[in-house]
Amino acid sequence: MSLLLSCQSLAKSHGSRQLFKDVSFGIFRGDKIGLIGPNGAGKSTLLKILVGIENSDKGTVSYKKSVRIGYVPQTSSYTSQSVEEVVFNAISGQMNLPDYERHTQVAILLSKLGFSDPQQEAQTLSGGWKKRLDLAKELINSPDILLLDEPTNHLDLEGILWLENFLQTENIAFIITSHDRYILQNVTHKMMELNSIYPQGTYTVEGSYLEFIEKKTEFIEQQLQSEQALSQKVRNEIDWLRRSPKARTTKSTARIQSANKLIQDLDNIKTRNKQSTSKIDFESTDRQTNRLVSIKNAAKSLGGRELFSGLDITLSPGMCLGIVGPNGCGKSTLLKMIAKEIQPDIGTIKYADGIRIVYFDQYRQQLPPDATLRSALAPEGDTVIYRGSHIHVNSWAKRFLFTLDRMDLPVKQLSGGERARIQIARLMLQPADLLLLDEPTNDLDIATLETLEESLLEFPGAIVLITHDRALLDRLATSVIGLGLPGEIPILADYRQWEAYVEQKKRAVPQTTIAKNERIEKNPSSDSKKKLSYKEMKELEQMEVKITTIEGKIATLHASMQKHTESNDLTELQLTCKQLESAQHELELSFQRWQELDSKNH
Helix, strand or coil: CCEEEEEEEEEEEECCEEEEEEEEEEEECCCEEEEECCCCCCHHHHHHHHHCCCCCCEEEEEECCCCCEEEECCCCCCCCCEHHHHHHHCCCCCCCCCHHHHHHHHHHHHHHCCCCCCCCEHHHCCHHHHHHHHHHHHHCCCCCEEEEECCCCCCCHHHHHHHHHHHHHCCCEEEEECCCHHHHHHHCCEEEEECCCCCCCEEEEECCHHHHHHHHHHHHHHHHHHHHHHHHHHHHHHHHHHCCCCCCCHHHHHHHHHHHHHHHHHHHHHHHHCCCCCCCCCCECCCCCCCCEEEEEEEEEECCEEEEEEEEEEECCCCEEEEECCCCCCHHHHHHHHCCCCCCCEEEEEECCCCCEEEECCCCCCCCCCCEHHHHHCCCCCEEEECCEEEEHHHHHHHCCCCHHHCCCEHHHCCHHHHHHHHHHHHHCCCECEEEEECCCCCCCHHHHHHHHHHHHHCCCEEEEECCCHHHHHHHCCEEEECCCCCCCCEECCHHHHHHHHHHHHHHHHHHHHHHHHHHHHCCCHHHHHHCCHHHHHHHHHHHHHHHHHHHHHHHHHHHHHHHHHHCCHHHHHHHHHHHHHHHHHHHHHHHHHHHHHHHHC
16 A cells, blocks of 8 residues: 555644644555544644644654645535535646536536535535535545545434445545544544543554454553553652662662653653543432423424424433434424424423423534633632532533633634533533433544433433434434424334334335325225326326336436446536436426325325
């Protein structure tokens, strides 16, 4: 494997705070690297150094000649430009290609990434599709290395599965920073942690995320054993020093110097072995009520679009209800409804008397942006009251890994992970019967996420959880409801069942149409005849065949595009691209028409 990039002894500080030092590693062709570390370790900064956005304080980054690096940041913003224009304008000036060939390459790439309407305004895309557009902007320049900074943040589960499949199948070297343990396990072949607990500042393991965890555990155990052995050796040397030998020979002087070095080594290893994690423990009211919330036949629409209807849920102590579904299907709306922030359009929600609800908002809107960290943690003064005890704000801040030098910084200047920890700290002060958590893991490092997970497992009240973290769902959820699909809202045992349910729904669309048509033929009613004309009934019966035919045509066109790409036949490639765009548009219209007829028929 050829070396694409090499880092030697990189160091970086922000003000007086050192992020990392002496970081050295290389990226080889085909490397699929997961980069992890605690919040504030400098993961995002390291990626920016690699791509040249920031400079290191010390050290060097060497690149293979003509190596191309793509970088997908955590957040991005778009204007009214079309998707096609955004990608076209991202083409590097070093690619000396005529415009028609550039347009062809853009069309091929957008089709590969699943964009059905290249003329759609980029700013109107959902979070998941904006992330695909972020990727398209980089992939159009055929990068040798792709740097991805927390790409799963604010993606729905469907978007994460797409990204996971893309990274598994794409032949490109990449580094991905992520707190999503499943995606790290499924797509990476090498893990690297940026953390001051390691003598060199980083720890790298060839293998999967689980193999990394095993190796890391062994390393920490060995480091603790080394500390114990070194402590005994230092005690022996201190005993010798206390005896104060009178004759300071060359030999005794050397032993004194050696003892001093041992003491310094012990201090260093003790510092590394102090792994700080947030101390998270939500306070329950210990209510004994069997039923906390009862939702009956609830429905909600926004902007004329129905989000859900016929929803029945009962929340009881000890249960954790996971809510899943694509972005925009109403998950956060349902949580706000349970939190009493909005009302259902129809249906009822009944609460146990005096119920205490704690609500975690994924956008941190409950945090005052201009307030200091100190006042955000303790709005009423210099102390907080936790489980009946008064705790000074500095001690409370330390529990969540905040240092004193950051206490007077405004909230708006803090990182996403720091703002998440503030919100958790504030919510822990409120005794709760019911926790409503909307994407609580966004921006958290893995260590804090696992601490949060353990705390939630021990919480005796009820939890309603929205998260894209499949590991968290699998560990916590006692049941899962899925929004965003036609038909009744399913209540399932776990996330795996939801995945199977979605696949079943996808496969069942044409068969469902047949079944409905068969029922119509066998049991014609005067109502159905009033709803659909004879011509419309015939059209509905033919929709499955029509959709299947168009899908076959699209598959053929995709194969043709691949063939023309390999033969470099640009004329035929452009023609095929136009035919594919037309076929995809026809398929979209056919599905819309099928839904229109099916809805009218029922």
